[in-house]
Amino acid sequence: MKLLLLISLFILSLHGQNVLVINSNSNIIKYNEAVEEFSKTFPSPFKTLDITDKSSKEIKKALYDEYPDVVYAIGAKAYQYAHEYIPEKEIYFSSIIDWKRLPTVPKQYGVSNELHSGMQLILIKTLFSDVKTIGVPYSHYTQNTLNDLIKNAKEIGIEIKAIKVDEAFDPHSLNNLLQECDTMMIIADPLVVKNNSVIEYVFASAKINKKPIIAYHELFIQYGAALVISADHPTIGRQIAAMIVDPDKTENIQYPAGTNIIVNKKEAKKIGIKFSPDILSTATEIIE
Amino acid sequence: MFRKIVWLSVPVTMLANPFNATLEDEVSWLKDETFVISASKVQESIKKTSASVTIIDEDMIDKMGANTLLDVLRVVPGLGVSQSNVYVDKISVRGIETWFSEKVLILLDGHSLNSDLLNGGASNTYANFPVEQIKRVEIIRGPASALYGENAFTALINIITKEAQDVNGVQISTKVGSYNTAIANLLVGKTYENFDIAANINYRDSDGYSAYVANDAIGNSGHTSPTSKRLNTNLSLKHNNGFYLKANYNNTEDGPRYGIAHALNNEDKAKREAYFIELGHQYKINDNYTLDSRVYHDSFIADNRWEIYPEGFPTGAYTDGMLAISGYTNKKSGIETLLTVKKENYTVVSGLSYETQRLKDPIYKANYIPSSGAPLGALQDFSDPSTNFVSEANRKFWAAYSELLYDPREDLRLTVGIRYDHYNDFGGVFNPRLGAAWEVNEHNTLKLMYGEAFRAPTFAELYNKNNPALVGNPDLNPETVQTFEMSLHNNSIENLEASLNLFHSTIDDIISVLGTTYTNRGTMTTRGIEAELKQHLHRGSYITANYTYQQPKNDDTRKIAENISRHEGYVALNYRINTVFNLYTDAKYIGKQTRSTADTRVPVESSITSNATLLAKDLFLKDVQMKFSIYNLFDEKSYDSNAPYDYPQAGRSYMAELSYKF
Numbered sequence: 001m002k003l004l005l006l007i008s009l010f011i012l013s014l015h016g017q018n019v020l021v022i023n024s025n026s027n028i029i030k031y032n033e034a035v036e037e038f039s040k041t042f043p044s045p046f047k048t049l050d051i052t053d054k055s056s057k058e059i060k061k062a063l064y065d066e067y068p069d070v071v072y073a074i075g076a077k078a079y080q081y082a083h084e085y086i087p088e089k090e091i092y093f094s095s096i097i098d099w100k101r102l103p104t105v106p107k108q109y110g111v112s113n114e115l116h117s118g119m120q121l122i123l124i125k126t127l128f129s130d131v132k133t134i135g136v137p138y139s140h141y142t143q144n145t146l147n148d149l150i151k152n153a154k155e156i157g158i159e160i161k162a163i164k165v166d167e168a169f170d171p172h173s174l175n176n177l178l179q180e181c182d183t184m185m186i187i188a189d190p191l192v193v194k195n196n197s198v199i200e201y202v203f204a205s206a207k208i209n210k211k212p213i214i215a216y217h218e219l220f221i222q223y224g225a226a227l228v229i230s231a232d233h234p235t236i237g238r239q240i241a242a243m244i245v246d247p248d249k250t251e252n253i254q255y256p257a258g259t260n261i262i263v264n265k266k267e268a269k270k271i272g273i274k275f276s277p278d279i280l281s282t283a284t285e286i287i288e
Numbered sequence: 289m290f291r292k293i294v295w296l297s298v299p300v301t302m303l304a305n306p307f308n309a310t311l312e313d314e315v316s317w318l319k320d321e322t323f324v325i326s327a328s329k330v331q332e333s334i335k336k337t338s339a340s341v342t343i344i345d346e347d348m349i350d351k352m353g354a355n356t357l358l359d360v361l362r363v364v365p366g367l368g369v370s371q372s373n374v375y376v377d378k379i380s381v382r383g384i385e386t387w388f389s390e391k392v393l394i395l396l397d398g399h400s401l402n403s404d405l406l407n408g409g410a411s412n413t414y415a416n417f418p419v420e421q422i423k424r425v426e427i428i429r430g431p432a433s434a435l436y437g438e439n440a441f442t443a444l445i446n447i448i449t450k451e452a453q454d455v456n457g458v459q460i461s462t463k464v465g466s467y468n469t470a471i472a473n474l475l476v477g478k479t480y481e482n483f484d485i486a487a488n489i490n491y492r493d494s495d496g497y498s499a500y501v502a503n504d505a506i507g508n509s510g511h512t513s514p515t516s517k518r519l520n521t522n523l524s525l526k527h528n529n530g531f532y533l534k535a536n537y538n539n540t541e542d543g544p545r546y547g548i549a550h551a552l553n554n555e556d557k558a559k560r561e562a563y564f565i566e567l568g569h570q571y572k573i574n575d576n577y578t579l580d581s582r583v584y585h586d587s588f589i590a591d592n593r594w595e596i597y598p599e600g601f602p603t604g605a606y607t608d609g610m611l612a613i614s615g616y617t618n619k620k621s622g623i624e625t626l627l628t629v630k631k632e633n634y635t636v637v638s639g640l641s642y643e644t645q646r647l648k649d650p651i652y653k654a655n656y657i658p659s660s661g662a663p664l665g666a667l668q669d670f671s672d673p674s675t676n677f678v679s680e681a682n683r684k685f686w687a688a689y690s691e692l693l694y695d696p697r698e699d700l701r702l703t704v705g706i707r708y709d710h711y712n713d714f715g716g717v718f719n720p721r722l723g724a725a726w727e728v729n730e731h732n733t734l735k736l737m738y739g740e741a742f743r744a745p746t747f748a749e750l751y752n753k754n755n756p757a758l759v760g761n762p763d764l765n766p767e768t769v770q771t772f773e774m775s776l777h778n779n780s781i782e783n784l785e786a787s788l789n790l791f792h793s794t795i796d797d798i799i800s801v802l803g804t805t806y807t808n809r810g811t812m813t814t815r816g817i818e819a820e821l822k823q824h825l826h827r828g829s830y831i832t833a834n835y836t837y838q839q840p841k842n843d844d845t846r847k848i849a850e851n852i853s854r855h856e857g858y859v860a861l862n863y864r865i866n867t868v869f870n871l872y873t874d875a876k877y878i879g880k881q882t883r884s885t886a887d888t889r890v891p892v893e894s895s896i897t898s899n900a901t902l903l904a905k906d907l908f909l910k911d912v913q914m915k916f917s918i919y920n921l922f923d924e925k926s927y928d929s930n931a932p933y934d935y936p937q938a939g940r941s942y943m944a945e946l947s948y949k950f
Contacts, residue, residue, distance in 0.1 A: 025320050065867045076322075095317075096321065164632070188314075199311065
């Protein structure tokens with residue numbers, strides 16, 4: 001009974017808050033998933049603003065007209081507009097690559113797109129004990145992600161060898177890196193993952209060099225990724241809903257709560273990389 | 289807890305399609321994440337630009353009730369706007385003011401509007417440029433010749449017009465207001481599959497503020513009659529293959545102000561017709577190299593009728609008054625190519641340009657003998673080269689320039705630029721530019737800047753003749769300026785942006801009249817402070833303020849320049865009342881204005897002029913905007929300091945606007 005009362009009081013307190021969900025682009029599946037899961041979980045009414053085809057002027061007017069107490073900005077575009085025009089409000093974000101690259105607001109909350117790099121590295125070390133050096137191609141979009149990786153890798157005795165790419169990125173430039181490292185890690189970077197031919201080339205080179213590739217998304221399994229450590233994106237929408245409902249009990253910026261770990265045993269065997277027997281208890285999926 | 293998936297028996301090709309689709313989704317998301325809003329791009333650019341930049345965007349222009357470019361410029365620190373005795377308004381920068389504002393370069397989407405080659409400057413034609421098509425105005429105070437060449441001397445004003453996607457439809461607006469002012473504007477923007485089109489037509493007709501003068505140069509009293517008519521059309525076409533076409537046509541006709549000899553009259557009429565057409569192409573060689581090329585042609589035709597003195601003056605022999613008709617045509621044609629190389633931590637912009645300038649068909653009629661001023665009884669034609677007021681002239685120049693923007697660290701940008709211009713009439717001139725912009729920490733940016741610039745002598749300064757008071761000098765050299773600036777930008781207080789800028793400029797080889805002849809002589813120094821504050825309140829409401837202290841001094845006479853105020857200030861409140869109404873109020877402070885040492889009159893006292901604009905959007909009908917402005921709200925009596933008498937400024941006046949977008 002007490003619990004019901006508490007929940008009712010809580011929902012009543014949320015009624016005072018005007019929540020606006022801004023979807024950067026309704027053609028992007030990842031953004032839509034976040035909206036969908038948020039709406040399934042969030043206990044109060046909220047409004048949605050789809051800014052896919054809206055001009056800056058229209059978005060500005062909509063934000064000033066709506067003037068929400070709380071904003072859930074899905075994607076970098078939504079976040080930047082919220083930051084630009086209503087920075088004084090509580091802004092929650094998700095689905096943003098390397099969120100630290102964007103300007104901050106005083107009341108900033110969110111779920112990072114990237115998993116905790118320390119957790120990923122420990123997992124890699126646990127599963128592939130022979131891995132001592134990891135090659136990471138990155139760009140200016142993911143500088144902070146790389147910095148976190150380097151910092152955490154040092155603590156567990158792994159060396160990160162990074163190569164910075166730009167708009168004119170030629171995948172051939174990764175050959176040396178593949179030869180120098182025990183494995184290569186593909187992170188969510190718009191200049192690295194820019195099209196199918198780049199990805200095909202990188203994986204083909206990795207096979208020739210007999211180096212496993214660790215990736216951030218399940219889709220890379222089909223190309224031959226040996227290990228995928230990915231965030232469960234629908235979970236993120238639910239996580240944000242929980243953060244808005246109870247902001248006092250959470251960290252301002254959280255890592256994704258749900259993680260998928262897929263081990264491509266078949267590919268690892270082909271390459272000849274040793275993997276730990278702990279694999280059965282750690283992986284959420286194993287490809288034989 | 290794990291699922292074991294056996295895919296061994298499934299051919300990879302069967303899986304390829306769904307996975308490829310997923311990669312496409314992933315790439316789409318990643319691309320979407322690279323988005324940067326244009327406002328931030330501009331802010332980031334300002335932060336790193338080695339220049340003192342102020343940007344006024346369309347939103348502020350709309351809300352403040354501005355009608356012309358000059359209304360926009362009056363709110364910029366370091367800039368001032370004042371009347372002259374003839375059809376042209378003057379733009380002063382950091383206390384430096386000239387009749388035709390020829391030390392200021394005005395650009396329209398990067399195209400120079402300084403097409404009056406006789407007098408220099410663009411303010412006589414484009415000061416009343418309509419605001420309806422403006423997306424933003426970028427004002428760079430200080431020299432910019434290292435990139436833009438001649439006339440980017442004390443300031444550069446770049447008018448950026450709305451593109452097709454900014455308009456995305458049709459907008460019709462009409463304005464009516466005091467002094468029988470009527471303005472009509474049609475703005476169109478449409479994006480098609482392969483090309484974008486943006487066009488604007490604006491017509492303005494006004495009787496103007498009729499100022500009362502108690503005692504003019506000949507002892508008469510009366511009112512001015514500064515009527516003005518203007519037609520401006522602008523066209524921008526962009527094809528997705530990189531080609532673009534820009535064109536602008538401007539036709540103005542202005543009536544009498546205080547008179548060329550400060551004698552009130554009702555006959556002065558100044559007609560100017562100007563147009564330009566520019567064809568360009570942007571070729572993206574690859575992600576790092578872009579080649580921009582353009583060719584252009586500009587035309588400017590002036591047709592002036594002057595009543596120098598009214599009937600019976602300066603002597604009784606002038607029964608119809610002392611009359612003159614003057615006219616001329618200017619043509620400019622040019623070509624420019626520019627290569628931009630963008631690498632990880634540096635950008636190099638290098639360009640070559642070539643331009644021909646021509647002054648032709650000068651017309652001169654007068655009812656007096658030009659060289660002596662003796663009366664003739666009726667207008668006679670003096671357009672023969674031996675008696676004309678100016679010689680026909682040609683000028684050619686070529687220029688080569690390069691600028692490096694180098695970011696040795698994420699928080700530091702170094703700028704090094706140099707431009708060489710070679711003119712067939714006065715030779716070559718180098719103009720360097722150096723700057724460093726350092727983000728000291730998250731909240732502070734420090735800039736150090738040095739730049740040089742030049743102003744080419746105008747055709748009037750070179751080739752005026754048969755004039756008893758103003759004779760050209762073909763041996764003139766360009767004026768030059770060296771400017772040091774230091775600025776600090778701070779945003780450590782929530783929602784407050786503050787900046788402080790210190791400047792020191794030295795102008796050498798100033799072109800002025802010695803006796804009756806234009807001569808390079810003297811040096812002038814101007815130094816001062818510009819401070820700006822902007823406090824964002826909520827929901828688009830804000831307070832903005834700026835203050836300028838300027839001290840332009842003639843180094844030879846050690847005297848402060850005349851007719852300027854050392855202190856100027858501006859404060860504005862934009863209050864977004866609700867989803868429909870917005871109120872913008874502002875006040876401009878002009879300090880006590882200086883007089884020349886020979887002028888014993890009491891200086892013009894300080895004044896505060898306030899404006900208010902109430903805007904209503906979607907009130908009765910969706911996409912209909914109504915606006916009502918009151919200028920000089922408290923009917924403050926203020927003057928532009930001048931000799932032999934001060935020019936009164938307009939009292940309280942009104943403007944109402946109705947616009948509809950579909």
